[in-house]
Amino acid sequence: MLLSTKPLWSAERVNRVVLALTVTGIVAHFALMPIGMAPVFGVAATDWPLLVVVAFGGGVLLFEIALKVLQRDFGADFLAVIAFVTGVILGEYLASSLIILMLGGGQVLEAFAMRKASSALNALADRMPTIAHRKDGEDISDIGLDDIAIGDLIAIFPHDTAPVDGLVVDGHGSMDESYLTGEPYVVSKAPGASVLSGAINGDAVLVVRAERRARESRYAQIMQVMQEAEQKRPKIRRLGDQIGAWFAPFALLVAVAAWYLSGDAVRFLAVLVVATPCPLLIAIPITIMSAISMAARRGIVIRDPTVLERLPTCKTAIFDKTGTLTYGRPELVEIVPAAGKAASEVLRLAASLERYSKHPLAMAVLAAADERKLALGDVARVSEKPGQGLTGVVDGHEIAVTHRKKLIAGDPSMADILPPSVSGLECAIMIDGAYGATFRFRDSPRSDGKHFVGHLAPIHHFTKIMLLSGDRESEVSHLSKLLGIRESLASQSPEQKVAIVRREAAIAPTLFMGDGINDAPALAVATVGVAFGKHSSVTAEAAGAVIPESSLQTVDELFHISTAMRRILLQSVIGGMVLSIIAMGFAAFGLISPVTGAILQEGIDVIAILNALRLALVRNINADLVGNED
Known part of the structure; x- marks a missing residue:
């Protein structure tokens, strides 16, 4: 399709x-x-x-x-x-x-x-099954994805990919949803838990009630946005074409003028011989391949060589948050229990329910419960609707994991009960309708994040730096202040990210760096897209460069490699063109014959190529973040 x-x-x-x-x-x-x-x-x-x-x-x-x-x-x-x-x-x-x-x-x-x-589209399409298993009573029949209707019961067999968004109605298990977040999260599933299309089922059969048609599911929407991003990918002229655009007419003008003024066609040929574009045709690919090899030695995968030409021209840097400027591993750092409530018991109840949540904070709650060796309880009637929080029954208690704004909106008196708000992430735990505790989290910024962001303007000449995230406003604002980023946008969907990146790229060359499949469309429309991490092959396909080991120092090395490549490339190309222009002058006055001009041009080519090869001999990159690795 x-x-x-x-x-x-x-x-x-x-x-x-x-x-x-x-x-x-x-x-x-x-x-x-x-x-x-x-x-x-x-x-x-x-x-x-x-x-x-x-x-x-x-x-x-x-x-x-x-x-x-x-x-x-x-x-x-x-x-x-x-x-x-x-x-x-x-x-x-x-x-x-x-x-x-x-x-x-x-x-x-x-x-x-x-x-x-364009292979990002192939990677997306290859993830999805072509059929679904519809359950009708005790019978199961195979149908095409387009035949799935809202309300149909769909059986998802072990290790199959969910074909549609829905809710679990039967079965207990887990699903790998890392394709969406870029993080290796495996989320437990029980009746009432939501399922996203594209998630990979675990070892148990789950029966899901379809909440959307397949073509309207979250995965299909991302595929559509990705396709539109590919079709609208900005057309950026290669450096060789930019130089050739003026050099070719100039060479023709000189050759024609020499012929016209002298009446000697040999001068026309001589001028054209010394104007051959070998520095463009040879020096550029040699320099680029040398830079690609250098990047590979640093653990950087260059998928699109034009990234190395464009990166030094970028003036706007836009970063995703989780897993890019942070470690992507939120930690539960404080529990503030209500009067009469034991922090460990509230944590046990909340962790029991969080097993069935896809939210990144669920992993932090489970990790804290595991560290304290708490025995988790039985769970029933799980529900997690967007914006409504997580609810369920744990050991006979009605448990809700929600947030401050929702509680105060429903009951203004909660403002006097809840502890003071602080920067960072938090959630509130309700037990049988009463306030139980507030959990506070912190997704730690990378140790070299502030230095990295701070050096972008003075060293790499970025004029605008933005933080763009799908996370909540409180967390995004907190990180922005820590890193010194003045402009940040929170709660952004993949579609909104694409619109923002496309808008900024229309104003100035723009770098976008992110991880997770939800960043793939934005990576595709940016002037330069850099994928961080190695969990999402789709993200890597959409980006021009990939940093598998998630190191900001490696990103900085990519900046320096591209800058060195562009400098040497310009030296080779412009230097070769200048020498050719000088030789064209001699040829126009009849001082160089076509044969001599060809030999002279070969000499110019050798100089340009030798200069281009300098980058292949470089072994060390003077990155600005040396000694500040994660």
Whole structure:
């Protein structure tokens, strides 16, 4: 439904054929040289393989570039056409073939990167089952997802994926919902507990009553947002194209002027020969591949090489909270019991119920109960509705885990009973309708978080830093103050995150960093998306770079790698272009012949390539957060 079938002869496949043909022709050219065969039809035998490459590969090249020219796209590719045609006219068939090889290889790599960028949709689609098991009395029948109706009873077998949002009506077990949060949470399920589509069932059969149709479920909504994000992915021009956009017309102007003023066509050819774009076509990929290798040595996975070009240009940094700027492991730090209530008993009752909650704080409550070795009670009639808190019956007691605002809204007198509000997270426990205790939590910020955020503006020249989270306002505001982030937004859905990131990216190049599948759409629409952690493959697919080990120091190293790459890349490209311009001047005045110009241009290429290789020799990155690792 989301993916289309590729045509038999797509542009990518044509480029692959051209690339294979070019490699074969060049190899054949060198293989024939020792044989010393006589010319065939007046052409050296060693040149015939190259002529085949020039005829077929050059035809495809000229056709593709002609389409770009019609769209007024004069980039590095157009410079390659100039060099190619010049080489053919001069009889330099090997040079023309090498240009086809470089350009064809670049196009195949670019197509591969774009296909990988869209594979997030594949990863999402692959998670979902194609059928559901509908239960009718004692009978179970298989139906398509689109045939699920609200109210249908759906049996979810062990290790199956939930096909629809619903409520458990029969069975006790657990489900892995880490795909949504990015954290390895396994949530217990009992009758009354909610189930999210896409969650993976544990070892027990659960019967769920469908609360939404499959196409309206939470997972389907995320898939839709992700698809829209892919379709609206911003078009960002590569650095080579940006430089080539002015260099190509400039080179043509100089060549035509030299020919017109001197009346000598040889000067026209000489100017074009020294204007060949090898520094663009060779230095750029060498520098980028060196940077990718360096990043890999630092544990950074570069999924989209253009990230390394774009990151140094970013002016706005937007961060998710949980698992990115915090450790993503909230801890219960204080229990404030009501008069006459024992903290351990309230904790035991609350933990018994929290086994069936998907909220991150549930893990903290369970961890605190386990640390105190409390025996958990039997639970019935579990219910957890958005905004209403968690309710259920534990050992015959009505237990509710809720929040301050809801209690005060229902009974204003609770404001005098509840303890004073403090920064951070909290929840209130009600026992049989009476106030039992307040639990206070803290999701600790990363130890180097404040230093990391503080150095973004002075060192990496970010002008705006935002904290964007789906968590509650109190927790987000608390973290913002601790880290010195002035602008923060709480309780944001994936759709809202996409809108905010897209808005900021339209104003200035924007970095977004997050984890969890709910961040995948925002990662896709940002100028640069960096996925933090290794729990969500979908998030990694949507991002341009992945930091598997969740270290802000590693993120800082990525900044420095991209900055070094861009600096060396600009040195190679602009330096090569400047030398070419100087040589063009000599050629325009007839001081350089086409042959001498070709040799001179090769010298310029060697200088640009050697400079590009410097990054491959670098072993140490002077990251700003050294010594402040988590």
